[in-house]
Amino acid sequence: MNENPASPSSRIPPEIYLEIFSYLAPQDFTDLNSMKDTIVLGHVCHQWRDLTQRATSSLWSVMNLDWFPRWPTRDLLQRSRNRPLHLALSNSRILDTNAIAAQVHRLRSFRVHFEDRLDSNSSNSLSRLVAVGNAPMLRELTVTVSSFSRAPWPFPLIGIDDPLTSLEVLNANHTSYRFVHSFFRPSLKVLHITNIDNTAASTPARILRALAQMPLLEELAISGITFPSSGTGNDPLGHSVTLASLRSLIFGSNAVAWATILGNLTFPASVLSSMATHGGRLAMRESLRSELTSWQQLTTVCETLASKLAGNGVIGSMPRLDAVAFEDIGMCRVRMSAWLGLHHGDIQTVKPSFLCDFECTLDSGLDVGHALEVFRATVSSSHPDVLCSLQTLSLSAEGFYHKPSTNVFGGTRDYHDLTTLHIESLPTILKSFCRLHRVNTVTPHRDRDPPVASSLPFPKLRLLSLAGYFKEPEERSETPEGVRYPDTYPHVSGDDAMAVAGVGDYWGGH
Numbered sequence: 095m096n097e098n099p100a101s102p103s104s105r106i107p108p109e110i111y112l113e114i115f116s117y118l119a120p121q122d123f124t125d126l127n128s129m130k131d132t133i134v135l136g137h138v139c140h141q142w143r144d145l146t147q148r149a150t151s152s153l154w155s156v157m158n159l160d161w162f163p164r165w166p167t168r169d170l171l172q173r174s175r176n177r178p179l180h181l182a183l184s185n186s187r188i189l190d191t192n193a194i195a196a197q198v199h200r201l202r203s204f205r206v207h208f209e210d211r212l213d214s215n216s217s218n219s220l221s222r223l224v225a226v227g228n229a230p231m232l233r234e235l236t237v238t239v240s241s242f243s244r245a246p247w248p249f250p251l252i253g254i255d256d257p258l259t260s261l262e263v264l265n266a267n268h269t270s271y272r273f274v275h276s277f278f279r280p281s282l283k284v285l286h287i288t289n290i291d292n293t294a295a296s297t298p299a300r301i302l303r304a305l306a307q308m309p310l311l312e313e314l315a316i317s318g319i320t321f322p323s324s325g326t327g328n329d330p331l332g333h334s335v336t337l338a339s340l341r342s343l344i345f346g347s348n349a350v351a352w353a354t355i356l357g358n359l360t361f362p363a364s365v366l367s368s369m370a371t372h373g374g375r376l377a378m379r380e381s382l383r384s385e386l387t388s389w390q391q392l393t394t395v396c397e398t399l400a401s402k403l404a405g406n407g408v409i410g411s412m413p414r415l416d417a418v419a420f421e422d423i424g425m426c427r428v429r430m431s432a433w434l435g436l437h438h439g440d441i442q443t444v445k446p447s448f449l450c451d452f453e454c455t456l457d458s459g460l461d462v463g464h465a466l467e468v469f470r471a472t473v474s475s476s477h478p479d480v481l482c483s484l485q486t487l488s489l490s491a492e493g494f495y496h497k498p499s500t501n502v503f504g505g506t507r508d509y510h511d512l513t514t515l516h517i518e519s520l521p522t523i524l525k526s527f528c529r530l531h532r533v534n535t536v537t538p539h540r541d542r543d544p545p546v547a548s549s550l551p552f553p554k555l556r557l558l559s560l561a562g563y564f565k566e567p568e569e570r571s572e573t574p575e576g577v578r579y580p581d582t583y584p585h586v587s588g589d590d591a592m593a594v595a596g597v598g599d600y601w602g603g604h
Contacts, residue, residue, distance in 0.1 A: 115150050151175040158182040168193035178202035178231055203234035234263035271296035282308045289318035298354045299331050306335045317346035336360040349391040353398040363410040366434050366447050396472035404477035414483040417441045420462045422491035428452045428465040462489050463523055474508050481508045490518035512552045519562030
């Protein structure tokens with residue numbers, strides 16, 4: 095185009111081209127098409143080549159070296175000049191470590207991926223990065239390993255003794271806790287560590303002491319760590335840890351350690367508010383995978399939840415508990431969801447304040463009725479006022495047979511404000527408080543007596559929702575284990591179902 099002055103494109107000011115090219119600049123390491131487009135731009139004509147290589151350094155500030163051969167590394171890194179550099183690499187290629195080390199002082203974000211099997215060339219290449227040292231601009235560090243490696247780490251990456259005073263974001267997956275701990279800094283605002291190798295170094299007490307050194311944390315996600323079954327072991331916990339700036343918390347481990355760490359964390363009430371998604375803030379999503387070996391461990395988890403719901407270890411005004419859902423998700427797992435500060439919102443459209451997945455290894459198994467009863471009994475005994483504000487209760491399962499749970503709903507005081515109750519595919523819970531007339535007989539007539547409530551402890555109940563009770567019994571004749579459904583499985587028509595006195599509205603599902 096330079097050779098043809100009559101061409102309209104040759105009369106476009108360079109500033110216009112620069113603005114257009116800036117829209118093509120890659121935004122993150124996964125933006126492969128943008129990186130390829132940037133290379134192609136330099137091959138259109140001399141003018142564009144000059145613009146992309148000399149005048150538009152921002153086009154080259156995000157670089158994933160896995161998409162380029164080794165030989166142009168130095169030239170590609172130098173094209174971004176003195177701009178902050180966002181760099182991604184892995185040990186899948188032989189790296190020009192000298193060229194990379196020369197640019198470490200400009201690193202703004204650094205993402206490294208290690209394959210599980212390291213050949214000698216890739217290991218040696220990465221090990222040469224040990225001396226890169228000073229990275230004063232580094233804000234974000236991400237380290238990922240394909241899977242756990244028991245071999246000693248041959249590549250400590252950026253100097254672990256470097257102050258890294260600008261580091262705010264640390265993401266680590268499939269690494270050792272000792273390795274991750276070496277990058278903990280007081281400046282961190284986002285800490286995500288998942289699938290950390292279990293070692294004696296990763297006790298709840300040490301996690302808490304590490305968090306105490308990061309007072310600026312806004313997002314904390316720790317999952318996939320199997321702590322010692324004893325919880326704290328011989329390591330003293332010390333004082334409670336306050337994270338006054340926390341906005342989001344995701345934490346999963348075995349039950350005792352989960353309760354220990356959560357019980358010793360103090361954070362703002364907004365973390366527990368389901369309405370915190372408004373205004374750009376993040377809601378708390380607390381994920382628990384507890385390998386329960388006794389009912390006492392389930393009780394321990396519920397006691398910790400009750401304490402938080404009552405406002406202990408919470409900064410500010412605690413939002414009230416408005417809705418709770420228990421769902422059987424199969425394989426002896428029950429998911430509890432809770433909504434705080436929801437008021438009269440719909441739990442189907444608003445994300446819960448937190449989720450807890452209970453996984454049970456008990457011979458007797460774990461079902462929705464058991465989980466609800468333990469939660470209700472624990473909260474009622476320790477913080478009875480927490481349940482008084484509950485307005486919505488949802489219980490659901492896959493339709494498998496569960497043993498009847500006695501006193502599953504407790505007394506009237508526990509659910510004084512309950513206005514909405516949803517029960518899906520849980521016949522024993524349904525029958526625990528409602529006697530259905532000829533529940534296993536299908537009839538087209540509507541002149542028989544409606545179902546009768548035998549004990550309905552919800553004085554303010556206005557909406558009762560049912561689902562999963564309107565299929566023929568033979569459609570659900572057996573569970574996957576070959577156990578037949580009992581003849582008490584209620585087959586109820588929509589017109590006859592749950593016309594319970596005191597309920598203002600009824601919605602029948604399917």
